[in-house]
């Protein structure tokens with residue numbers, strides 16, 4: 001423990017920094033090592049015990065008598081944990097001898113489970129329970145979908161992040177958590193949009209939820225990055241001597257070590273897939289160009305120039321850098337983005353980033369109540385319970401519009417082309433009507449509206465009112481005339 005002196009403090013006295021103080025003992029909060037410390041020590045202790053047992057230095061468990069050591073057990077703060085190989089008579093006699101309670105539960109240390117053996121799922125189940133109880137608490141409150149989104153992102157998705165920075169959570173656990181999130185957000189039986197799409201960034205038509213397994217990998221990759229970059233840290237020294245005495249973390253074998261270590265290794269692929277060298281004196285790399293590759297990629301004149309680039313005159317070290325950030329330092333957020341994009345490339349999903357991205361960006365930057373933004377997203381992704389959609393999901397048998405008797409009451413019809421809406425749109429949005437004559441899809445109408453910020457905001461509020469109006473009409477509730485909706489929307493926008 002004597003090597004835990006990684007932090008130093010300096011205090012401002014009369015606005016002048018004092019001399020640095022080096023704490024010589026104990027663990028400080030915020031030390032990046034802290035979550036690992038317990039695991040580290042336990043690994044070391046375990047190794048020592050096994051060695052002592054092999055060499056015959058220890059044979060049986062002896063528990064010191066109070067008089068012998070001068071120390072006493074604090075019975076209030078002590079619990080016993082027996083492995084299931086311990087015979088129940090032995091357990092009983094030990095319990096009787098020291099008189100402290102036994103625990104069956106997996107206790108946590110610094111917020112993380114201290115025993116993660118073969119029963120990973122059991123040790124990490126507390127994450128799921130914690131999320132479950134949060135969601136139950138909120139269920140009582142009447143929250144809009146937009147409100148639920150905020151709570152899910154700010155609270156629920158943050159619950160597992162601490163554990164995810166140390167452990168690779170089992171896929172089934174991530175999946176179960178995602179199902180809970182999904183159910184809570186939709187708040188209804190039918191989930192109109194795939195989880196994969198909900199996890200896309202908002203700028204390209206998703207809702208920006210997190211795919212937990214990928215986020216987990218991106219967080220573990222941060223530890224790999226630390227093991228590549230911070231070679232002076234205790235964290236590095238420990239793991240290097242144990243798992244990759246020669247070479248780097250990329251040379252460590254995957255089947256060795258504790259759960260915590262094997263978890264870290266799961267972050268390797270992400271780092272490896274993008275890692276580049278920033279060449280200094282060339283001491284860590286092969287000091288020659290891959291001539292054939294350069295010749296095949298560039299025209300001869302350019303190839304000649306590239307091949308003539310000399311090594312740096314300064315004696316700088318070769319450094320790893322991560323090409324997706326400007327300063328070359330790995331960050332979790334972009335690591336996650338890279339993983340998401342890799343999957344798109346693998347499944348050959350092409351995202352038309354240009355056009356689509358502009359309309360979504362405009363939608364999410366509207367200054368309107370959150371629920372209006374969410375409503376427009378639902379409309380734009382064809383996720384409203386329109387008659388056409390309900391027929392497709394076999395909830396209804398026919399998709400006729402009751403008001404104008406037209407077939408196929410889809411999003412476009414319900415919000416824009418239905419005969420009963422014609423007058424209203426003509427009076428308040430004549431320009432938009434003229435510009436959208438050839439549009440066949442509601443997202444195209446939104447795209448057209450998004451050319452002007454104010455028009456888009458007013459249009460968004462009005463369509464959300466139209467939708468509510470039509471729903472109320474379905475159940476025969478009294479309501480104002482349709483022509484009142486645009487002025488009402490305009491008021492709402494002014495007051496917001």
Ligand SMILES: [Zn+2]
Nearest residue numbers: 401404418419
């Ligand atoms: Zn109609």
